[in-house]
Amino acid sequence: MSTPTWLDRLAAPQPDPGGGAAAGALLGVAAALASMVAGYSTDWPTGPRSIAALRRHTEETRARAADLVEADGAASARFAAAFRLPETSPAQRRDRDAAIVAASIAAALTAVELGRAGLDLLPDLAALATHGNPMVISDLGVAASTLAAALRASVLMIEVDLACAARAGDSNGAGLPLRAAITTLDAAATRAEAMSDRIRARVRAAPERMTSVALARA
Numbered sequence: 001m002s003t004p005t006w007l008d009r010l011a012a013p014q015p016d017p018g019g020g021a022a023a024g025a026l027l028g029v030a031a032a033l034a035s036m037v038a039g040y041s042t043d044w045p046t047g048p049r050s051i052a053a054l055r056r057h058t059e060e061t062r063a064r065a066a067d068l069v070e071a072d073g074a075a076s077a078r079f080a081a082a083f084r085l086p087e088t089s090p091a092q093r094r095d096r097d098a099a100i101v102a103a104s105i106a107a108a109l110t111a112v113e114l115g116r117a118g119l120d121l122l123p124d125l126a127a128l129a130t131h132g133n134p135m136v137i138s139d140l141g142v143a144a145s146t147l148a149a150a151l152r153a154s155v156l157m158i159e160v161d162l163a164c165a166a167r168a169g170d171s172n173g174a175g176l177p178l179r180a181a182i183t184t185l186d187a188a189a190t191r192a193e194a195m196s197d198r199i200r201a202r203v204r205a206a207p208e209r210m211t212s213v214a215l216a217r218a
Contacts, residue, residue: 037136097168151185162179
């Protein structure tokens with residue numbers, strides 16, 4: 001599917017794709033940019049592990065992000081279907097509430113998985129920021145900013161989904177174990193934002209040496 005077509009679908013008033021799918025796309029963009037920077041960083045004598053291993057991991061994360069976009073679509077469809085269930089009798093209301101709880105927890109789990117995949121990408125970005133090719137550091141900065149947005153979005157989706165489950169009567173506390181992820185992923189987003197800020201400072205200090213302009217002239 002082309003990017004304009006996917007964006008047309010995202011703009012339409014329908015559950016799939018939605019905000020979670022957009023967050024997955026952001027994660028994929030961050031991973032793809034990290035992979036590109038790794039591809040420019042072949043001379044890597046002091047890196048924490050081989051550049052080939054790092055690039056394989058960024059490619060795996062990009063593939064995982066694509067899977068999560070699809071998973072969010074399925075979760076969103078289930079979520080929307082639960083809210084469309086009839087509620088004219090007490091039994092129907094109980095069934096509808098149970099379906100909403102189950103769909104909300106499933107959607108929250110998808111958001112948690114997305115956040116964890118983003119968390120796993122952070123060390124790759126940190127290694128590239130320290131040891132990677134400085135001439136594409138601005139692209140890495142975009143990756144860090146995009147990853148931060150994906151992580152913040154995953155946190156928001158978890159909070160919304162768990163709130164929906166609670167409103168529908170999550171009497172068994174199925175969402176409680178997922179709340180621990182919120183603090184972890186919020187902290188990861190803060191780290192990604194700080195990394196982007198540090199990269200911006202480096203680019204401002206030496207713009208001709210650390211941007212794609214220098215790469216084009218090399």
